[in-house]
Amino acid sequence: MSTSWxxxxxxxxxxxxxxxxxxxxALVDEAPVGAQVLxxxxxxxxxxxxxxxxxxxxxxxxxxxTVETGTLAAALGxxxxxxxxxNTEPVADVAGVVEQVWRLGIEAGHCxxxxxxxxxxxxxxxxxxxxxxxxxxxxxxxxxSDDGRCVHDPLLMRRALEYVKAFxxxxxxxxxxxxxxxxxxxxxxxxxxxxxxxxxxxxxxxxVIARDCLLAAHVGSRVHFCHVSTAGSVEIVxxxxxxxxxxxxxxxxxxxxxxxDVVSSYDPVFKxxxxxxxxxxxxxxxxxxxxxxxxxxxxxxxPHALEDKETEWAAAAFGMTGLETALSVVAAAMVETxxxxxxxxxxxxxxxxxxxxxxxxxxxxxxxxxxxxxxxVDPAARVVVDPSTSASRSRxxxxxxxxxxxxxxxxxxxxxxxxLDGKPA
Amino acid sequence: xxxxxTALPQHLLSAADLTRDAALLVxxxxxxxxxxxxxxxxxxxxxxGRTVVNLFFEDxxxxxxxxxxxxxxxxxxxxxxxxxxxxxxxxxxxxxxxLTLEAMGADAVVCRHGASGAPHRLANWIxxxxxxxxDGTHEHPTQALLDAYTMRSRLGRIEALRVAIVGxxxxxxxxxxxxxxxxxxxxxxxxxxxPTLLPVGVEHWPCAVSYDLxxxxxxxxxxxxxxxxxxxxxxxxxxxxxxxxxxxGLDARRMATLPDDAIVMHPGPMxxxxxxxAEVADxxxxxxxxxxxxxxxxxMAVLYLLLGGGLVEATEVAA
Amino acid sequence: xxxxxxxxxxxTGDPSVARPVLDAAxxxxxxxxxxxxxxxxxHGAGDVVVLGIPTRGVSLARRVGARIDTIEAAGPTxxxxxxxxxxxxxxxxxxVRALESTDIPPxxxxxxxxxxVDDVLFSGRTxxxxxxALSDLGRPRAVQLAVLVDRGHRELPIRADYVGKNIPTxxxxxxxxxxxxxxxxxxxxxxxxxxxxxxxx
Numbered sequence: 001m002s003t004s005w006x007x008x009x010x011x012x013x014x015x016x017x018x019x020x021x022x023x024x025x026a027l028v029d030e031a032p033v034g035a036q037v038l039x040x041x042x043x044x045x046x047x048x049x050x051x052x053x054x055x056x057x058x059x060x061x062x063x064x065x066t067v068e069t070g071t072l073a074a075a076l077g078x079x080x081x082x083x084x085x086x087n088t089e090p091v092a093d094v095a096g097v098v099e100q101v102w103r104l105g106i107e108a109g110h111c112x113x114x115x116x117x118x119x120x121x122x123x124x125x126x127x128x129x130x131x132x133x134x135x136x137x138x139x140x141x142x143x144x145s146d147d148g149r150c151v152h153d154p155l156l157m158r159r160a161l162e163y164v165k166a167f168x169x170x171x172x173x174x175x176x177x178x179x180x181x182x183x184x185x186x187x188x189x190x191x192x193x194x195x196x197x198x199x200x201x202x203x204x205x206x207x208v209i210a211r212d213c214l215l216a217a218h219v220g221s222r223v224h225f226c227h228v229s230t231a232g233s234v235e236i237v238x239x240x241x242x243x244x245x246x247x248x249x250x251x252x253x254x255x256x257x258x259x260x261d262v263v264s265s266y267d268p269v270f271k272x273x274x275x276x277x278x279x280x281x282x283x284x285x286x287x288x289x290x291x292x293x294x295x296x297x298x299x300x301x302x303p304h305a306l307e308d309k310e311t312e313w314a315a316a317a318f319g320m321t322g323l324e325t326a327l328s329v330v331a332a333a334m335v336e337t338x339x340x341x342x343x344x345x346x347x348x349x350x351x352x353x354x355x356x357x358x359x360x361x362x363x364x365x366x367x368x369x370x371x372x373x374x375x376x377v378d379p380a381a382r383v384v385v386d387p388s389t390s391a392s393r394s395r396x397x398x399x400x401x402x403x404x405x406x407x408x409x410x411x412x413x414x415x416x417x418x419x420l421d422g423k424p425a
Numbered sequence: 426x427x428x429x430x431t432a433l434p435q436h437l438l439s440a441a442d443l444t445r446d447a448a449l450l451v452x453x454x455x456x457x458x459x460x461x462x463x464x465x466x467x468x469x470x471x472x473x474g475r476t477v478v479n480l481f482f483e484d485x486x487x488x489x490x491x492x493x494x495x496x497x498x499x500x501x502x503x504x505x506x507x508x509x510x511x512x513x514x515x516x517x518x519x520x521x522x523x524l525t526l527e528a529m530g531a532d533a534v535v536c537r538h539g540a541s542g543a544p545h546r547l548a549n550w551i552x553x554x555x556x557x558x559x560d561g562t563h564e565h566p567t568q569a570l571l572d573a574y575t576m577r578s579r580l581g582r583i584e585a586l587r588v589a590i591v592g593x594x595x596x597x598x599x600x601x602x603x604x605x606x607x608x609x610x611x612x613x614x615x616x617x618x619x620p621t622l623l624p625v626g627v628e629h630w631p632c633a634v635s636y637d638l639x640x641x642x643x644x645x646x647x648x649x650x651x652x653x654x655x656x657x658x659x660x661x662x663x664x665x666x667x668x669x670x671x672x673x674g675l676d677a678r679r680m681a682t683l684p685d686d687a688i689v690m691h692p693g694p695m696x697x698x699x700x701x702x703a704e705v706a707d708x709x710x711x712x713x714x715x716x717x718x719x720x721x722x723x724x725m726a727v728l729y730l731l732l733g734g735g736l737v738e739a740t741e742v743a744a
Numbered sequence: 745x746x747x748x749x750x751x752x753x754x755x756t757g758d759p760s761v762a763r764p765v766l767d768a769a770x771x772x773x774x775x776x777x778x779x780x781x782x783x784x785x786x787h788g789a790g791d792v793v794v795l796g797i798p799t800r801g802v803s804l805a806r807r808v809g810a811r812i813d814t815i816e817a818a819g820p821t822x823x824x825x826x827x828x829x830x831x832x833x834x835x836x837x838x839x840v841r842a843l844e845s846t847d848i849p850p851x852x853x854x855x856x857x858x859x860x861v862d863d864v865l866f867s868g869r870t871x872x873x874x875x876x877a878l879s880d881l882g883r884p885r886a887v888q889l890a891v892l893v894d895r896g897h898r899e900l901p902i903r904a905d906y907v908g909k910n911i912p913t914x915x916x917x918x919x920x921x922x923x924x925x926x927x928x929x930x931x932x933x934x935x936x937x938x939x940x941x942x943x944x945x
Contacts (some may be wrong), residue, residue, distance in 0.1 A: 185541075190626030196541040196563030196601060199625055266542030310520050312540035314561065432839060450842055457827070457843040466880040471830040499830075729830070734840030 003113050003415060004032035010040035010376055012366045014342030020045060022372040024416035029368040038420075040376050043409055045341070046346045047122040048080025048111075048373035050353040050362045052143065052172070052212050052250055053226055053298035054323065056082070056113070058104060059097070060089025065303040065393045067104035067113060070323070073301070073391040075110040075418035077323040078375035078408040081362045082111055083355070086118040091117035093129035095137035102139035111411075112420050114357060117141040119160050119171055123149045128160060135167040142358040145172035147226055148273070150208055152178055157212060161221035168358060170248075172224040173212050175233070176274065180204035185314060187260040187275040195263060197313065200275045202230040211249055213240035220247035224356055227300050229255045230276040231284035238293045250298035251285050253322055253329035254398060258282075262398075268309050268316030269398050272302070282333075289348060290339040296353040299326045303394030320398045324390055327375075328404035330381065335379075336405055361414075372415035381407035391424070433730045436548045436555040440566040448610055452574050453720070454726035461498065462497035462722070475732050476662030478531040480522070480547075481558070482508040482538045487693060487717070488558050488568075492535045495610055495724035501732070517740065519543060523550035532732055534616040536560070554731040562596045568692055569602035571723040573610060575712050578719070579688050584611035589641045590632075591617040591673060592700055593662075595624050599653055599692045600667065604632045616639050619673065621662045638673055642682045649690040650675050650701045666699055676702040688712050762920055762935025765911055771892065771923075771930040773802065774908030775914055777888050779811035786857055789816045791885065793856045795826045797874050798844030801862040803925040804892060808861055822849030826860070826881070828873035832929050846877070853882040859906075863921040865891040868902035895919050 007020040020040075029369045051074065057065035067084070074082045086092035086102050087136040092101060098115035105113025117134035121127045123146045134141040144164060151173060160171050182203045186192050188199025209225055213236060216223035228234065228249045240247040260276045270276060273284040288294040302319025309316050322329075330349065340348065354363025364370040382405055387397040411419040418425055433451070434442045439511040441487075461467055475494040479489050489505065496503045506526070519538075526534055533554045536544040541561030562657045577583050588607055594600045594616045607614050608631035615633040616623065627634055635641050642648065643682040653669065663669045675689065689701075689710045693701070706713060766774070783789050789812045798804030802825045811821035826842040843896070860874055871889060878887060890906035895913040911934065913919060920933040 149491040188625050190629045193624030193630070194601070196561055198562075198597060201625075266545040307518060310518065312519050312538065312543040312546050314540040315519075454843050457845065460846065464881065466881070469830040470876065471835065730840050733830075733835050734838060 004035040005412075005415070005417075006031050006035045006037045007040045007045065007376070008037055010043050010045040012045045014044045014313055014379070017041070018128060020366065020374070021341050021368075024414045025372055027028055027366060027368050027372050028280070034383050036097065036323050039408065040409075043376040043377065044253060044342050046078070046342060046375050046377060047350040047366060048361055048375050048411065048413065049327065049349045050357065050359065051079050051082040051299050051301070051323065051326070052224075052296055052353045052357060053147070053252075053300045054082040055087070055300070055302045055319070056084045056101070059100065061305070063356075063393070064305045064308075064402065066109075067101065068108045069391060069393045070301070070303070071105060071108045071110035071113060072424060073323040075320075075413070076391050076408060076422070076424065077325070078327050078377065078384055079323060080111050080373040080375070080411065080412050080413045081114060081357075081359055082323075083114045083116050083143055083357055085147045086116045087123055091114050091118050091122050092116065093123070094123050094217045095130065095133040095139075097141040098134050098141050099137050109413075111413055112359075112362070114143070114359065115139045115141055116147070117144045119144045119146045119151050120156065125152055125156065126150060128156070128163065131160070131163055131169065132167065135169055142167070142169050143172050143224070143356070144169055145174065145226065147172065147174045150176040150178060150193060152172050152208070154215065158215050158219060159243055160421065161216055162219045164219055166192070166375055170222050170224050170356060172226050173208065174226050175205045175208035175212070175228070177204040177207055180207075184275075185271070186263050186345045187277045188201075189260065189278055191260045191263060195266070197263070200232060202277070202281075203233050205230055205274055206232040206236060210236050213237070213245060216247060217243065217245045221272055222298070225249040226296065227252045227255065227274055228294065229281060229308075231281045234284045234288040238288065241293060248295045248352075249293070250296040250353070251289055251294045252300045253297060253333070256282065256289065256297070256333035258398060259330050266313045268311060268313050269320065269396050269400070271313060271316050271318055272300075272320050273318035275390060280386050286333055286337070290344070295333065295348065296324065296356060297330055297349050298353065299323050301392075303392050304396050306395065308395045320396050321390065321392050321394055323392065325385060325397065325399050325404065327377065327408060328406045329399070331406035332404050348353055372412050374412050375408055376410040378407045379405070379411050381405070433727075435731070436544070437566050437727060437731065438544050438548060438555065438557045439564050440569045440602040440609070442566070443606065443609060445609050445611075448570070448573070448606060451570055451723065451726045451730060452577060454730060455570075455574055455722040456578075458725045459719070461725075462718070468500060470499055470500050470636070471729060472495065472499040472732055474497070475501045475532040475534065476504060476530055476731075477501045477533045477728065478504045478506050478526050479531070480506045480526065480534050480536045482536075482543070483559070485537055485559065488537060491717070491720040492556075492558060492722050492724050496728055498578040498721070498725055499728055501532075501728065504531070513626045519546060520550055523547050523653060527551045527553075533728060556727060556731065559598050561598070563598050564602045565598040566606070567720070567724055568576065568599050569606040571716060571720045571726065572599075572649065572690060572692070573606055574601055574719045574723050575690065575716050576688070577631050578715075579712060580686065586612045586646045587644055588612050588614045588647040588649065588655055589617050589645040589650065590614060590649045591638060591675070593622045593653055593657055594618045594627065594651070595622045596654060596657065597651045603649065604630055608632060615641050615645070617673070619663055619669070622657075639679065639682070642679055643684065645683060646687050647690060648675060648687065649692075652692065652694065653696055670699050674700050674702065675705050677704050680705050680708065683710070690716060692716070762918070762933035763933050764931055766909055766932035768774075768930035771908070771932065774892060775807050776811055778906040778908060779808050779815060780857055782808070782888070782890070783812060784846055785905070787889070788818065789821055791855070791857045792820055792859060793822045793849060793853055793884075794859045794861060795824050795848075795853075795878075796863040797860060797870060798827050799807055800827055800921055800923050801825075801860075801928060803923045804863060805861040808859070808890065813844065822851060824827050824849050826874055826877050828870055828877045831873035831876040833869060833873065846881075848881055853878065853884045855883070855885050858887045860887060861890045863892050863923075864919050865889070865904050865907075866919075868898045868900035871902050872900050882922040892921060893919055910911045
């Protein structure tokens, strides 16, 4: 396939139509000779999306997802880079495992894979993993997280925050007080009381976020919060940022769109950690993403095998897929509601997550000289979500049957199309 | 006794599934069926050739037996499918179990499960009717129906009855179903519990809330004492069993503050000396033995109303 | 489940387009004659128990019982009802029915002559179900059947011992029995079929 392209008539960041020229993996200022032409009339061009929070499940649960299938789903969703979470089997807590995942990403070639290193050995929350070795490995790990588990011990968290300063790393905290959420099944509120499902109080998230903001400030580190889900969390992050502390936060697409009302079906496709919250929380999260209090949208794409979801609620695994629908959900929650324009979407889904992950080749402006990582989006399209057509190996998509706006038409990774006409290139 | 155009939904999963008319239809039908128990021949041919599966993932001899007797009095074939000793205990999923029952041709599945919502899931996978016989800490609708039946037969009405439901409301499926059903039927329900045993959001329930048993009793026509589960006794929900009993147990002294006609109910099994004193359980106000007998009639009514008509055929006739 | 189940024993069709076949006086005379026939056939009414099949059969049973009492001074004839719903063979063919009351007089039916009373005899299936119900309630010496209208079209080997009026009908017609107790007046009407109510009588 041609390595040079003329992308005709695309609207960078939703602005005026212009031609984009791609040659040798970068954007250039003149149409390359013999370039292939892609008619992008009416399409919005954004820098390739960057996900701070993806579960690729490999190694260990290749029945649910592999690096190959997960990154293909990512490319179809417009992503050119994903951060692969550490809770695999074995856990990505040593250089060997993160390098394995990193290599699998290169072999698959659908998007860049940046492994996240575990903060503690085996995610057990007792002893720091070899963070420096992972940082120095070929995978160049900068984001560390025990995601799925909270680094609950305050002293251990303090040490982790301090230690990663040596290589400009960041601890991405899964904020969940374990004692307050023992056996918890869904957001604690009127709905949990009615449904007889053990409640997951907002304070279990907020208390940890507050503590870690204070810890990060105390030791002068940066801290990132995974999937904030409550209005209270937003308030605390807003307060910490006002103080000038180096705090960042992400929100998932599903927390921007869904509320705990859907749990009344007891369909575990809606079972997720942190749980779906109330409508006031959704409102606060949208507002926070719009005003920048929340820096990034991160999918928390969490594929699960059918048998882990086709069960009674309590027995089901937490998590939902999200890579392929992320942009559409953000369009529905933020663009259609007038809270973000496409430039804002680019900022929250590409520019800022790349900055948090310290990825220099991602999230760059669509200007000559930048690496040609970009996505073309049809903003006028509407798509009915059909999980059976997903590239992911799993089918636990909570939007099945829903009509969502916007569709990814093409994705370019360093000048090479990974997706064309909405299909794998 | 006419109930024009009243029907039960296909499944009985929650007391909220029942409209006022449907609930009254169940109670009236149960009243007729109760008389069958007094006859020399206690059996009706109505559900001949129909199969009722008792699918019990939790032990509950009393509820399972009640459904079994009810189904057999209606001449249904009864299959008891208990989790213990079956493939369920070897890790078979709820879905596989459902497909097995479907293959057996179950017309109704009576499901008891430790997980809230399990009967809802089951209802997605089988064609027959699903009756929730208690799911986790969610609901137990036939218990609420038999409680309502017991109140009506003792006190002659449900409308405007003042009902106090006392104890571990947070974890009680009996409380949830009773609050929903009794409010549908026009009773004034008050839940009484220490704040640790009330769910978040209880203020949105169709009932009043109190922490003070002594304040509620003199204004109650019915007191329903909930069982204190053993695991709660050590779960930090209250300091000691003795303190719980002192503040929320029903003893003879407290019973004496009830109005003259008031009745005392308990879904069983009781912890005598914890939530209810022995002399209260055995008093004339106590309906605990009747509740068991009424359970059979009410469950007969539910099975008849769910299975007595033809589901598919009925749609055609009515069309 | 469907929302449109017919009530247990509806007045079917629209009586306003139906043609009267018996008026109130005819109904009264038919019941009086049936009462006389019962007494005559059984050589008195000493062992007779009159059981109506709900809904209108119960009203008719009460009237027949009262008429017997005016003929025979032996004392009030025991009257009750027997609901055959749980014994029907067509439960699966229609929506579920609410139960009607079964009231057996205190002395029971063992050794008695039970006169079953219904408003219309048609297929015979209701009577068949009522006979089954009776056999679970006791062992009468004999069971006899009284109906206000016999419209023919039997599907079972069942016949009435006492008939108020034989009305030959087509299957596309509907017989409406109206009684003072339930409908505010006494009459029997013959009208076009009303399949929408799911019950043709």
